[in-house]
Amino acid sequence: MSPDVSTTELSSGRTGVTADDFDRRNLDWYVDKAVEVLVFICGISAIIFIIGIFTFITKEGYAFILQMDWVEVFTTQYWFPSDEGDPEFGILALIAGTASVTGLAMAVAIPFSLGGAIFVAEFASGKTREVLKVLVELLAAIPSVVWGFIGLSIMNPLIIKTFDVPVGLNVLNAGIILGLMAAPIMTSIAEDALKAVPDRYREAAEAMGATRWQIIVRVVLPAAKNGLLGAVLLGVGRGFGETMAVLMATGHSVNIPGSLFDSVRALTATIAAELGETAVGSEHYQALFAIGIFLFLITFIINLSADLIVRGVREG
Amino acid sequence: MSDIAIQTSKLSLWYGDFQALFDVDLDIKQGIITSLIGPSGCGKSTLLRSVNRINERLGYVRIEGSVEVLGQNIYDPAVELIQVRKQIGMVFQRPNPLPLSIRDNVLFGHRLHSGERGSKATQEEILEAALRQVLLWDKVKDRLDSRATELSLEEQQKLCIARLLPVKPTVLLMDEPCSALDPTGTEAVEELIWQLRGQYTILIVTHNMAQARRASEECIFMLLGKVIEHTPTDEMFVTPVHKETADYIEGRYG
Structure with a gap:
């Protein structure tokens, strides 16, 4: 039996542990972090899309809302938006x-x-x-x-x-x-x-x-x-x-x-x-x-x- | 015999392929409190739940033998389940007031069985009488319209007993009615059950041997789906006939 064997025995598991061992990061650690970032992006994207869509339709439509006649829009039934003279x-x-x-x-x-x-x-x-x-x-x-x-x-x-x-x-x-x-x-x-x-x-x-x-x-x-x-x-x-x-x-x-x-x-x-x-x-x-x-x-x-x-x- | 309220003969019960009760023969006397004791899984709750046929809601339950309540076999095909449930009230392990007001809970059974008839004044009388009988009236009389689920567990369990009384059942089945309560609640509910004896035949399942000993007049010991011993409570706890009973009440298992 060579002297090396004793260091690999489970009973002597504490030998050779240094403070650096506690700081060691392996591949699993990086995978875990990467997945965390990825699912965060997926989750947050719902909010980004909602805001994005609302911004887009507001941008296209706000000019009309600012100048429209609220009473006419909501209380009359005449929808002739493409009339040349008087839409x-x-x-x-x-x-x-x-x-x-x-x-x-x-x-x-x-x-x-x-x-x-x-x-x-x-x-x-x-x-x-x-x-x-x-x-x-x-x-x-x-x-x-x-x-x-x-x-x-x-x-x-x-x-x-x-x-x-x-x-x-x-x-x-x-x-x-x-x-x-x-x-x-x-x-x-x-x-x-x-x-x-x-x-x-x-x-x-x-x-x-x-x-x-x-x-x-x-x-x-x-x-x-x-x-x-x-x-x-x-x-x-x-x-x-x-x-x-x-x-x-x-x-x-x-x-x-x-x-x-x-x-x-x-x-x-x-x-x-x-x-x-x-x-x-x-x-x-x-x-x-x-x-x-x-x-x-x-x-x-x-x-x-x-x-x-x-x-x-x-x-x- | 007229002083027998519940009589089972050769009652066997299966949940699917699993047999939970084996040829149970029992004569339970009218007007007293009989407790059912035994270790977990011995079939005491199953036996209790087959006396008002509530077991059947599971759908995979099969029964042989008969259960007679006041001389009527409740497993007779001609028997109306609703009349069975009206005669036999049940109190569950976990207090289960309905998510309605205190008033509607107490009057729930009454309204089912009287077909909504009866004046408002009659209903108020019934309500007060039932709540007084369970010693709850003074505590809740000012908030009859608040939700019953907001009461303490002890009060909820008393309410669950109160709501059985207006339909005038003859038998009350209680499935570990105090096991969800703290010691004060247990004492209060036990006291209430003790007061109800005489008026109702009470069959109570309990895990708590001390409770069986102090709060029942006769005692049934069950083991693995069979009735081992059925004697007056005093005798069972002092001079048990069977070795299994002695071992159980001395705490060697269970």
């Missing part, structure tokens, strides 16, 4: 279009998604629940142009035939399409809210002799109401922001709707349809960006309040 920029009809379609969409989506969420969270079990959850998420991933296409080619003739009206591209069509589009994501969030209600509440009510329906109505829904409200608000936000499907299904005519069968035009669809035809920097171009700022602020407020409400339910 008019009333967005009241566009707001009415967006609001009516979103309103109807919620009337369709809320019962659908609430019912769906109750079924998935409280009634379905095992395989049924798993399959349904996957399908609902799949439904949320259908591109909006496909929904618009359904509005154009299926709903349009169906509405004309069923209600005997001249045009099938109207509030009814877009509202139903948008409602079906918003329902999956609302279902998903509402289901999360119902699942977050502790099971011991259900158990307590069941032990007192409540039926399943009584448990849902008297215990689960009241306990989940913040989360459910958040789900509805996210649906509203989705409705405000949706462009392609409403462009295709509303009929796209500037009009304050008097009935479900009137064609309307949405704020978003106006931007999408007109931006390509305007000269960069023109008044019309700036007006469209001003609408963009308006939409951005509204959806931002809706999403923020939805987020705060849902967060409130977790903490409370």
Whole structure:
């Protein structure tokens, strides 16, 4: 046995340790630091993009906002932005279009998604629940142009035939399409809210002799109401922001709707349809960006309040 | 026999493939407090939870044998589960008031079973009577509309007992009702349970042998899903018949 061997034995592990050994950095240390920096950049980029986008649309639209006539813009329905002599920029009809379609969409989506969420969270079990959850998420991933296409080619003739009206591209069509589009994501969030209600509440009510329906109505829904409200608000936000499907299904005519069968035009669809035809920097171009700022602020407020409400339910 | 409130015969229970109860035969006397003791996993909670069929909500529970409450086999297919739950109230290990006001909690069961009938004055009477019986009225009478979940654990557990009383159950099942409470809370809740004896048949699961000894009249010792011994509490703690019982109450295991 040579004398060297003793230094490599575990029992003599303390020999040869110096203060410098504690300062040694190996490759793992550098990898760890590099990954930390990288994910920090990824995380912070969301904030940078939000600020960047807001700065960009503000830069393009602020000139219009500074000189516009607020009363004319928000209270008149005349949208003739490219008139040579006297362009008019009333967005009241566009707001009415967006609001009516979103309103109807919620009337369709809320019962659908609430019912769906109750079924998935409280009634379905095992395989049924798993399959349904996957399908609902799949439904949320259908591109909006496909929904618009359904509005154009299926709903349009169906509405004309069923209600005997001249045009099938109207509030009814877009509202139903948008409602079906918003329902999956609302279902998903509402289901999360119902699942977050502790099971011991259900158990307590069941032990007192409540039926399943009584448990849902008297215990689960009241306990989940913040989360459910958040789900509805996210649906509203989705409705405000949706462009392609409403462009295709509303009929796209500037009009304050008097009935479900009137064609309307949405704020978003106006931007999408007109931006390509305007000269960069023109008044019309700036007006469209001003609408963009308006939409951005509204959806931002809706999403923020939805987020705060849902967060409130977790903490409370 | 009319003085038997709960009678199980050849009761066996499986969770999936796991058998938790083996041929349990018990006669639990009416109007007294009977405690169920035994080491963790011996099936005492399972037995308790099969007396009001709350076990079934798990979905993978299978039962053989019968449980008769006041002469009626509650596993008879003709039996309405809701009537079973009305006759048999349950108090859980962790206080579980509903996320509603104190008032709505106490009246929850009453409203379920009376179909919302009854004037406001009647409801207020019921509310006060139930809260008085659990010695909570003076503490909460000024804040009946605040949330029950804001009460202390001891008060929550008393509330959970109070909300069972308006539907006039005959049997109260209690699954370690004091294990989440501090010593003062335990004493207060125990005292309350002791006061309720006579009016209700009380079956109480406990981990705490001292509690079983001071707060029950009969005692059932279970081990590995079987009933080993069922005798008056005094006898069990002084002269246990079986060696397993003696070992357990002397603290050799469990």
